[in-house]
Amino acid sequence: MIEIDITYACNLHCLNCNRSVTQAPDKQHMPLSMVKSFVDDSIARSKRWRRIRVLGGEPTLHPEFMAIIEELRRYRQWHSGCLIEVVTNGYGKAVTAKIDALPQDIWVENSRKTSVIQPTFGPFNMAPSDDPKYAHADYSNGCAIMDECGMGLTPSGYYPCAVAGGIDRITNDGLGQSTLPDDSDDMLEAARKLCRLCGRFRAGHFVPRNLRPPLLDEQMSPTWERLYEEWRVRKALESTPSVQLTVRGDAPQASERGKTS
Ligand code: SF4
Numbered sequence: 001m002i003e004i005d006i007t008y009a010c011n012l013h014c015l016n017c018n019r020s021v022t023q024a025p026d027k028q029h030m031p032l033s034m035v036k037s038f039v040d041d042s043i044a045r046s047k048r049w050r051r052i053r054v055l056g057g058e059p060t061l062h063p064e065f066m067a068i069i070e071e072l073r074r075y076r077q078w079h080s081g082c083l084i085e086v087v088t089n090g091y092g093k094a095v096t097a098k099i100d101a102l103p104q105d106i107w108v109e110n111s112r113k114t115s116v117i118q119p120t121f122g123p124f125n126m127a128p129s130d131d132p133k134y135a136h137a138d139y140s141n142g143c144a145i146m147d148e149c150g151m152g153l154t155p156s157g158y159y160p161c162a163v164a165g166g167i168d169r170i171t172n173d174g175l176g177q178s179t180l181p182d183d184s185d186d187m188l189e190a191a192r193k194l195c196r197l198c199g200r201f202r203a204g205h206f207v208p209r210n211l212r213p214p215l216l217d218e219q220m221s222p223t224w225e226r227l228y229e230e231w232r233v234r235k236a237l238e239s240t241p242s243v244q245l246t247v248r249g250d251a252p253q254a255s256e257r258g259k260t261s
């Protein structure tokens with residue numbers, strides 16, 4: 001199984017979003033070419049996916065959402081046993097119109113969200129590495145998500161799970177693999193570095209909704225506060241246009257990112 005995060009754009013900004021859509025908003029989309037490569041590589045390597053889930057962010061907000069679905073249907077022409085599923089928040093007319101337009105052979109998981117407060121969410125931003133109880137944890141174990149949802153593909157590449165790719169978007173460690181990993185590659189190094197930050201590591205396994213303590217506010221441990229601050233600074237620098245600095249004398253002009261003249 002694999003989960004593909006095709007965008008980090010979303011029309012809701014839920015507290016404790018495990019893709020950091022609220023904490024670090026960015027309309028980053030996966031290029032259609034990446035989905036094409038995934039399909040081509042899967043067929044070339046005889047990968048028989050049991051399920052391909054399309055998520056985000058809110059996946060219907062991807063400008064090439066329908067083209068991505070058609071690419072995945074191309075894969076299913078090769079492997080008819082694959083379930084293609086879209087996971088949507090079902091929020092707003094634009095989203096529901098896209099969902100209604102999907103072909104009948106696409107399965108839809110619609111969480112029908114109506115609020116930014118999601119009491120059944122877990123405290124994603126409570127990094128276990130900030131908690132002394134986890135001082136000796138082996139983070140390469142990850143959690144049951146890898147087993148229940150499969151590996152992940154995000155705009156940054158392939159990961160042990162899609163949540164891990166969303167964490168790497170913030171840490172900027174570049175741990176995503178650019179091509180479909182070999183079956184023998186468990187991506188343990190990525191899990192070791194990324195699961196230490198993931199609140200889901202604490203539960204480890206699926207917890208039935210009625211047993212989850214209601215989460216009504218945003219919870220964040222110090223490492224995540226620092227990581228989001230660093231992310232904001234990085235984004236601000238990236239969005240600052242380069243300026244031309246005129247240097248006196250014979251030296252040519254130099255451009256420096258993030259500096260004003
Ligand atoms: S709808 Fe989903 S992706 Fe969007 S903010 Fe809420 S949890 Fe995150």
Ligand code: SF4
Nearest residue numbers: 142143161195198201
């Ligand atoms: S702990 Fe988080 S990042 Fe690691 S496998 Fe589970 S969901 Fe993915």
